[in-house]
Amino acid sequence: xxxxxxKKAVAKAAVDYIxxxxxxxxxxxxxxxxxxxxxxxxxxxxxxxxDGAVASSEASxxxxxxxxxxxxxxxxxxxxxxxxxxxxxxxxALELIKGGGAALTREKIVAAVAEEFVCIAxxxxxxxxxxxxxxxxxxxxxxxSHVARELVKLGGDPVYRQxxxxxxxxxxxxxxxxxxTDPVATEAAINQIVGVVTNGLFAARAADVLLLGRxxxxxxxxxx
Ligand code: 5RP
Numbered sequence: 435x436x437x438x439x440x441k442k443a444v445a446k447a448a449v450d451y452i453x454x455x456x457x458x459x460x461x462x463x464x465x466x467x468x469x470x471x472x473x474x475x476x477x478x479x480x481x482x483x484x485d486g487a488v489a490s491s492e493a494s495x496x497x498x499x500x501x502x503x504x505x506x507x508x509x510x511x512x513x514x515x516x517x518x519x520x521x522x523x524x525x526x527a528l529e530l531i532k533g534g535g536a537a538l539t540r541e542k543i544v545a546a547v548a549e550e551f552v553c554i555a556x557x558x559x560x561x562x563x564x565x566x567x568x569x570x571x572x573x574x575x576x577x578x579s580h581v582a583r584e585l586v587k588l589g590g591d592p593v594y595r596q597x598x599x600x601x602x603x604x605x606x607x608x609x610x611x612x613x614x615t616d617p618v619a620t621e622a623a624i625n626q627i628v629g630v631v632t633n634g635l636f637a638a639r640a641a642d643v644l645l646l647g648r649x650x651x652x653x654x655x656x657x658x
Contacts, residue, residue, distance in 0.1 A: 438468075440556035440647035441520075445472035447645045447652040448518045448554045453480060455550075460484040461511045463544040464498060465519020466491040466537035469554050473518050474498055488514060490544045491537040492601050508547065517548030521555050521641075522567040522634070528553065528641040528657045529617040533570030533634030536600050542632050545639055553641035557648045564617055568593065568608035569624075570634040575605050577629020584627045585609050588620075604631055 435443075452462065464474060464487045474494065477487075478501035486504030488511050489495035495505045519541055523531040530553060532538050545551045569590070573581045578594065585592040590609035598606050614620050617637035624633040644655040 435649055437556050437558065441469040441554075442472045443652055444554040444556065444645045444647040445469060446476050448473050448552055449476040449480060451552060451643070451645065451654075452516050452518065453483065455515055456480070456484040458483075458485065460515045461506060461513070462487045463514040463517030463519075463548045464489050464494050465517065465541055465544075466494050467520040467535045469520035469556070470494060470518070471497060473554060474501065474503075477501075478503060488544055490519065490540040491535070508544065511547075514544065514548040516550045516552055517545050518552045518554060519545070521553050521559055521636075523561050523564050524553060524555055524559050524641070524644055524646075525561055525564050525617070528644050528655065529564060530636040530641060531564050531567050531569055531634050532636055533572070533606070534567070536570065536572075536595070536598050536606050538570055538634040539572050539600065539602055539632045542636065542639070545636065550643065551639065551641045553644045555644065555646055557646060560646060564614040564635070565612045568610045569612055569614070570595075571607045571609060571624060572600055572602070572604050572631040572633070573607055574629045574631060578605055578607065581627050581629045582607055585624070588612075588623060602631065
């Protein structure tokens with residue numbers, strides 16, 4: 435199977451997983467990226483069964499609207515029954531690196547509100563220790579050099595993502611060469627740097643369920 439076929443398989447599995455939880459007034463949190471895009475496309479097949487969605491990016495909001503799925507501002511949503519999103523890496527504790535698509539801050543906000551966080555990923559995203567994928571950090575533009583120097587003190591090699599402006603008007607530093615053995619501590623330490631909006635570690639709020647696409651089928655892994 436190709437990587438795209440694995441992404442489609444987990445996206446379809448996510449719709450099957452959430453369908454029994456949905457009610458007419460349910461609002462679904464929707465992530466960002468190619469796997470999330472497949473999820474949006476399958477979600478459209480059951481759009482009569484829930485009220486609408488909150489999106490973690492302008493791109494996902496646009497795709498939802500094109501399918502005729504109502505998109506709500508998070509501030510007007512009382513609750514989110516579930517949040518479904520992809521990841522750049524996941525470890526066995528379902529702690530994630532996200533932000534390859536630069537949507538990490540809104541993703542973290544929507545994940546924080548959702549009752550359940552379902553991560554969908556193809557098997558290439560599974561790692562024992564996070565950090566092979568460069569960790570994205572969203573930064574207020576004027577703080578870029580300061581934050582980069584502080585990240586070097588934490589042991590990383592930050593690289594400015596050229597030409598990337600987030601939906602929030604900020605920039606991204608991708609931190610290379612960090613073996614993240616304590617994701618909760620690293621997430622907190624980076625967030626303490628003045629000028630950091632957030633970082634792409636989802637450890638304080640890890641995924642609750644991972645639907646992992648393998649050649650043998652989709653595995654459902656629940657956080658212990
Ligand atoms: C976007 C993300 C994505 O979930 C992550 O980059 C995975 O993307 P894809 O599904 O395209 O592999 O965090 O900010």
